[in-house]
Amino acid sequence: MPVTKLAQAFDEVCAAEAKLADELRTVGERHAADVDVYHVAHLLAVRCAQQLELLAPHAERYDVVVGTDVGESSSLLERVRWAASELVGREEVSGLLLLSDLRDLYLLAHRAELAWVVLLQVARAARDADLVAAATEGCEEAERRWKWVRTKVKESSPQALVAGVI
């Protein structure tokens, strides 16, 4: 089994999850005035780390070390973003800023999903039933995230782009 090549599939999942978790935290804090964005984004970020933890024992079998340290925001950074959100949150432009951040988040969420799809395919080709199960779960979680972002984009874009001075 060409383990070194296969390791790339794990690495890509780790990198995509870490990046997404980081961005979820940042966007959540930057839009803390939109409390649902804050709470759901943070929940999803925590779950990115959990996904990687579930993957780690499988990766080990291929001599791959999964970095599960997707990190928390530093408390100072979080406070700064919160404070900024409270100020910007009282301006109409906050809707546009949210929409812009959600667009970026959507792409990252899709990148992460594709990484899981690749891992799932690899698991199938490697006839690794346990990894297939783990990757299937990862794919489902990945789908949940972009669907949430899509829902938020659909809900928030009319108010951000149509309401206001005509």
Place this chain on the structure above:
Amino acid sequence: MDGRIADIWGTRTPFAPGEAWPIRVDTQLEPGIEESSVTWVKSACVLCSNGCGLDIAVSDGRIVGVRGRADDRVNHGRLGPKGLYGWQANNASDRLTTPLVRRNGSLEPASWDEALGLVVERSQALLAERGPLALGFYNSGQLFLEEYYTLALLVRGGIGTPHLDANTRLCTATADAALKETFGCDGDPGSIADIDLCDTLFLVGHNVAETQTVLWMRILDRLDGPDPPRLVVVDPRRTNVARRATVHLPIKSGTNLVLLNAIQHELIADGRIDQEFVRTSTVGFDRLRETVERYPPERAAEICGVPAEDIRAAARVIGEAERLVSTCLQGVYQAHQATASAVQINNVNLLRGMIGKPGCAPFQMNGQPTSQNTREAGADGDLGGVRNWQNPAHVEELARLWNVEPLAIPHWGPPTHAMQIFRYAEEGSIRFLWVIGTNPAVSLPDLGRARSILSQERLFLVVSDAFLNETGELADVVLPTALWGEKTGAFTNYDRTVHLSDKAVDPPGEARADFDVFLEYARRLELRDRDGAPLVKWTTPEECFDAFREMTRGRLCDYSGLSHERLRGSDGIQWPCNDLNPEGTERLYTDRVFPTSVDECEDYGHDFLTGAARERKDFTELAPGGRAILHGVEHVPLPEPPSGDLPLRLTTGRTVYHWHTRTKTGRVQELDAAAPDVWVELAPADATALGIGEGDVVRVESARGAIEGRARLSGIRPGVVFVPFHYGAWRSSEQDGRERAANELTLLAWDPVSKQPLVKSGAVRVAKLADSQGVPAPAPATTASEPVASAVSGGCP
């Protein structure tokens, strides 16, 4: 304290399963008034979701009392304390009798012409400058069906903004959501008569003894009769319901879902499920089983803080039931993972095949008396006639009925939920907000923030109410409105029973029915249909009801067989009432076919953790096609768990004597005296650790604010603090600088699916401020707030 204030549920009339619930007629009249000297006007009670039939006593053009209707299917003559005494609010001396407008910073009397002129002028200016998305409307669960429908038409079909919601968002949004997620459509399947027939009642977060007193009378009469039902009760407080339980599970607040998963774990493990029903009439079982497999009672016991053997005992009682009624209310709806938990109640009855049969039903209970109608009329987060905003055919039907272009009706997303409306007002994209028959300045979570939104200079705030409440104080225009008994309209309770409430007296002064105010607003805005004719075609509530009836024809909530005249001659009729079911329909889904086909359903559903909306293609893939949907959902951590600094869990709630923010009940001497001020309920163990005794003045603090009140040492579970949410400061005696509104403390967060705020969530600390000096907490001793024996013997009252 005497009469039915002390004796909340009245005399027992025990009965056996299957027997008719005996009649007991409850009457309350002003002293000196004889029954024979009054005129009786037919109505129903609007002080809880039970919707008890009653007659209003009228003498010399005044309401002088009420009498329960003996033949009414809901109450068989009975009334609860709020119903018996609450009508006196109509006669309160401080009713609003003229419009008020803000001049030089203060509210001053004005004519209707001036006040409505200002409202219309600002609406038109904003429509021209910023478009319809700059306008928002926040109504109530207290209006009549005809008022909701008129408002929904003028806002959605005329103005064209999606920003219309009701305070039902704080009360029954989760009931609505849970019914849609499981059955595809709003509408509780069961009948109130299922209480008469069941052998087991499973009540989750549902303090029925205080929230629906007449329903509790019915249950008490079963409990005191032959073959009483067994009760399984989930509630962190030692409620009157919990005291009658076979199994009481006082779980930590915020852990409903874990417990419900564990109970289903046991039902499946013990083979207590109806395999045939699950196979033929549901989808999603395998997923549900996989989920609940991860919640054995031992794990749940750890998270919920109750013994595993009690969870097993509860599951055994539910599993042994032959006729099971399961219910939930605010303990589920206002708590963490609200919709995910509420659908588990539906799951339990589906797993047991106990739905659509006598004595077998899940009830997603309602809170407010007319909240069902704001949902059906589309004056909240729904489209009228339980229509699906994602289904173009449904929108076209509505457009045809209203004679407007389909595109005129906002349906690019779900109707905007209340918390988002307030958020848009905060960021400044909504500049006009009309608050109708509710009091967000006391009832919204995180009040400091809510007040800052409502008091913005750039926001034009209109408030319609019968009294100058805390929200009215912040308004630019206040419109005086008629109360129940002063206008005619229909409404529907949680078991789909429709009543008509006739006008008994004129409103005071220049107060007007909301219905008439909406008509006048639509007329002045010159709202038109696509042929240029006036958009709103009706001028009376009866004409409006007829239009509403046509709007519901062929939908699950079919009113096509009803009319004002028919209702006037009835003792309550349950929808659907149509050509097929001319006498109404006692139970839905007796044929085990659910409205989950892709063309019929009211909603395609959501992801329970994030609220991500399923789209049509996702739902088609799920293919429930007439089967009910079982949902398995995992537990996720609380948004604000207790911590070292804020070690206690806050839960807010209600007492039997008050309604919402006391706007009416606080003006009724008997009810006010029974629960005159806020209190803070603590478990004796927590109180002792903090050096707090009964009646001591304490300060409760969260990350958002603080309140002060006297401590009541009650049977609540340790680690949880209860504060009633009714108390604001509209009386001059309450404007003493002491914060008493529970929502000063609450967390601003909401359920991802129903968008219902989690006002039973958040972390607090409690500290003693002053000694009681022998004065007990102003908390009722007749209810869940009863003091523990070791605290005081009396209490207030």
